[in-house]
Amino acid sequence: xxxxxxxxxxxxxxxxxxxxxxxxxxxxxxxxxxxxxxxxxxxxxxxxxxxxxxxxxxxxxxxxxxxxxxxxxxxxxxxxxxxxxxxxxxxxxxxxxxxxxxxxxxxxxxxxxxxxxxxxxxxxxxxxxxxxxxxxxxxxxxxxxxxxxxxxxxxxxxxxxxxxxxxxxxxxxxxxxxxxxxxxxxxxxxxxxxxxxxxxxxxxxxxxxxxxxxxxxxxxxxxxxxxxxxxxxxxxxxxxxxxxxxxxxxxxxxxxxxxxxxxxxxxxxxxxxxxxxxxxxxxxxxxxxxxxxxxxxxxxxxxxxxxxxxxxxxxxxxxxxxxxxxxxxxxxxxxxxxxx
Amino acid sequence: xxxxxxxxxxxxxxxxxxxxxxxxxxxxxxxxxxxxxxxxxxxxxxxxxxxxxxxxxxxxxxxxxxxxxxxxxxxxxxxxxxxxxxxxxxxxxxxxxxxxxxxxxxxxxxxxxxxxxxxxxxxxxxxxxxxxxxxxxxxxxxxxxxxxxxxxxxxxxxxxxxxxxxxxxxxxxxxxxxxxxxxxxxxxxxxxxxxxxxxxxxxxxxxxxxxxxxxxxxxxxxxxxxxxxxxxxxxxxxxxxxxxxxxxxxxxxxxxxxxxxxxxxxxxxxxxxxxxxxxxxxxxxxxxxxxxxxxxxxxxxxxxxxxxxxxxxxxxxxxxxxxxxxxxxxxxxxxxx
Numbered sequence: 001x002x003x004x005x006x007x008x009x010x011x012x013x014x015x016x017x018x019x020x021x022x023x024x025x026x027x028x029x030x031x032x033x034x035x036x037x038x039x040x041x042x043x044x045x046x047x048x049x050x051x052x053x054x055x056x057x058x059x060x061x062x063x064x065x066x067x068x069x070x071x072x073x074x075x076x077x078x079x080x081x082x083x084x085x086x087x088x089x090x091x092x093x094x095x096x097x098x099x100x101x102x103x104x105x106x107x108x109x110x111x112x113x114x115x116x117x118x119x120x121x122x123x124x125x126x127x128x129x130x131x132x133x134x135x136x137x138x139x140x141x142x143x144x145x146x147x148x149x150x151x152x153x154x155x156x157x158x159x160x161x162x163x164x165x166x167x168x169x170x171x172x173x174x175x176x177x178x179x180x181x182x183x184x185x186x187x188x189x190x191x192x193x194x195x196x197x198x199x200x201x202x203x204x205x206x207x208x209x210x211x212x213x214x215x216x217x218x219x220x221x222x223x224x225x226x227x228x229x230x231x232x233x234x235x236x237x238x239x240x241x242x243x244x245x246x247x248x249x250x251x252x253x254x255x256x257x258x259x260x261x262x263x264x265x266x267x268x269x270x271x272x273x274x275x276x277x278x279x280x281x282x283x284x285x286x287x288x289x290x291x292x293x294x295x296x297x298x299x300x301x302x303x304x305x306x307x308x309x310x311x312x313x314x315x316x317x318x319x320x321x322x323x324x325x326x327x328x329x330x331x332x333x334x335x336x337x338x339x340x
Numbered sequence: 341x342x343x344x345x346x347x348x349x350x351x352x353x354x355x356x357x358x359x360x361x362x363x364x365x366x367x368x369x370x371x372x373x374x375x376x377x378x379x380x381x382x383x384x385x386x387x388x389x390x391x392x393x394x395x396x397x398x399x400x401x402x403x404x405x406x407x408x409x410x411x412x413x414x415x416x417x418x419x420x421x422x423x424x425x426x427x428x429x430x431x432x433x434x435x436x437x438x439x440x441x442x443x444x445x446x447x448x449x450x451x452x453x454x455x456x457x458x459x460x461x462x463x464x465x466x467x468x469x470x471x472x473x474x475x476x477x478x479x480x481x482x483x484x485x486x487x488x489x490x491x492x493x494x495x496x497x498x499x500x501x502x503x504x505x506x507x508x509x510x511x512x513x514x515x516x517x518x519x520x521x522x523x524x525x526x527x528x529x530x531x532x533x534x535x536x537x538x539x540x541x542x543x544x545x546x547x548x549x550x551x552x553x554x555x556x557x558x559x560x561x562x563x564x565x566x567x568x569x570x571x572x573x574x575x576x577x578x579x580x581x582x583x584x585x586x587x588x589x590x591x592x593x594x595x596x597x598x599x600x601x602x603x604x605x606x607x608x609x610x611x612x613x614x615x616x617x618x619x620x621x622x623x624x625x626x627x628x629x630x631x632x633x634x635x636x637x638x639x640x641x642x643x644x645x646x647x648x649x650x651x652x653x654x655x656x657x658x659x660x661x662x663x664x665x666x667x668x669x670x671x672x673x674x675x676x677x
Binding site for chain 1: 418449451452454468475478481483484486487489509512513520672673675677
């Protein structure tokens, strides 16, 4: 018997393929942002689009995030389906008014009269010594504010499927992609930045978490890079006879409570791992959901792993110290099992 | 050639009458709003009380900017407006009943009571406004982009106050619109004050049309809140935009007869200033020009006044008669499915 060879793509190519397919399907889809044309996006998210669709639909913008994100809003209100790229999520400070006062609120303030079918895609994450202004994820900052769907896919398959869903969605979607999961030649070469991606168009829902690994002893909820670290940790824990269930959150807003609660009711233990700041963050939100809705299912207190409340430092040793990783996850789970 | 056409050869009398009607409607609308807003707020002024709560920024005296531009637009052209939006909304042809119901917080309002007076959205006539200074300019840039991409000759007009011309969004947007040669017009209404701060204390140039040269776009200045001069400047700008010749900045010297918002003690301006401005009322000016041209009689003008007022009265009645939304409707419309 012959097995068909699986088609493998990097994260960035999966994203770019989704955008290209939607641009072919729908003349109203276009892309704008800084260095997204000939360069193909600093993190490769628009690779090949300029060659295929030309400068009328793939627009390099000046360094004017307020103007071009605002323009995407104005164009979306006119029935276009723009995809705007904010090069680093850290740059949100220069354009947050357009994002949260306008993109997120206009549909609501108009009583549903105005639709903004647009995608704001942005790179997140650290681990490569880019320091405090280029390494954040800011997941919770965006997920906190109502009116935006916020997604953070972690595999090439999901990057493509969720991008397709995001473009087709009639609501504003903040699409966060992790720099280290793009599979770029000039960053760490990570196995999980390459994965199976079917060529034909497909969608992955924007409101469902994904159980990446089943287990009975403990639930580990991760987001993007942290999901992969959780998977590494789970393999090591398995050698010690601990079976961890790993959930890739994928959708930050709306959050898939059901998948988390169902898992906790099975494992009775919860560890949440996040590459965002600890206080008031995603780990706190998930812990609160489980406390409110499944407290008596728990056999041990919830553990949270996240960036201690400091800006991301530059030097390797300092950054490694603040970022959660497989070692810290293994340690937290073992501690939790011992306590029980 | 009639006497009027001898005096104003490039302006159609029909269009000036349309402008006059809009201006009267706007003035009467705002006058009624002063009354409605005051209800429930005396003897003690509490911003949250009465049938019309919250901030209220009225456009009394600023009618020429809206009427002089909108006379050249159709419902396919996009208009974005700032926190003082009633004159633009009315002249753009917004659904007056739904607009008024929105301001009264009613279920039948444009936004089902979720927006209020600073957040009016009527996609039927491509009108929107917002409460953040200068933020509507990029939206107009986006509408202009969409028009160009669709191959339409529709234009987009962003109205702003003179204070907004010092915000980053103004500069980013004009550079982008000029760079991409978009059909964008920015109308700067200089009513002399950014809330309380006079223009000379906030702005490095005499007038913002001078800034046009910084972006390589056209600029025009309209003095003395003059409706006919606004008509002409707007006509040129709209033609330029429709013909693919790029953006224009128009600054109009206009008058704010009322405070920044209702309840503003206006301690920052001389008590004689407003009476002086009211003596130069642009509506009375246009009315007199129409009469002088012998193109329209006093009786015909009164008919226009009556018709405009009737529409406004009906809109207020509709708003007052409408129901408040169900409280739990607050949870709807975050996302569309």
